[in-house]
Amino acid sequence: MASVAKRTDGRWRARYRDAAGDEHARHFARKVDAQRWLDGVTSAVVTGTYVSPKTARMTVGEWCATWLEGYTTRRPSTVRQAGVQ
Numbered sequence: 001m002a003s004v005a006k007r008t009d010g011r012w013r014a015r016y017r018d019a020a021g022d023e024h025a026r027h028f029a030r031k032v033d034a035q036r037w038l039d040g041v042t043s044a045v046v047t048g049t050y051v052s053p054k055t056a057r058m059t060v061g062e063w064c065a066t067w068l069e070g071y072t073t074r075r076p077s078t079v080r081q082a083g084v085q
Contacts, residue, residue, distance in 0.1 A: 002042060004034045014038040018045075024053055 002016040007027070014034035015025035024041075028034040044050040072079055 002038050004031060004038060006031070016041055018050075018052060020052075022052075022054075 002014075004012055004014045007013050012028045012031045012034040013025055014028065014037050015023055016038060017023050026034070026037055028037065041050070068082075071082060074082075
């Protein structure tokens with residue numbers, strides 16, 4: 001679900017819900033800018049290049065730490081070769 005609506009302060013609010021059901025919104029001075037942003041997000045979802053704003057803020061170091069936590073369930077020799085000690 002996506003929409004562009006004018007707020008009482010005269011700004012335009014573009015919003016959408018991602019696959020997890022979380023709502024994301026941005027505010028713009030012009031309607032055309034709000035629609036352009038929403039079109040870009042919709043295009044990314046359709047083409048499969050969409051990245052959640054929350055995930056996009058994750059650094060490589062944070063991602064590696066998360067990956068390594070799950071990786072330690074492997075065989076000891078596999079973990080040793082990956083350098084996860």
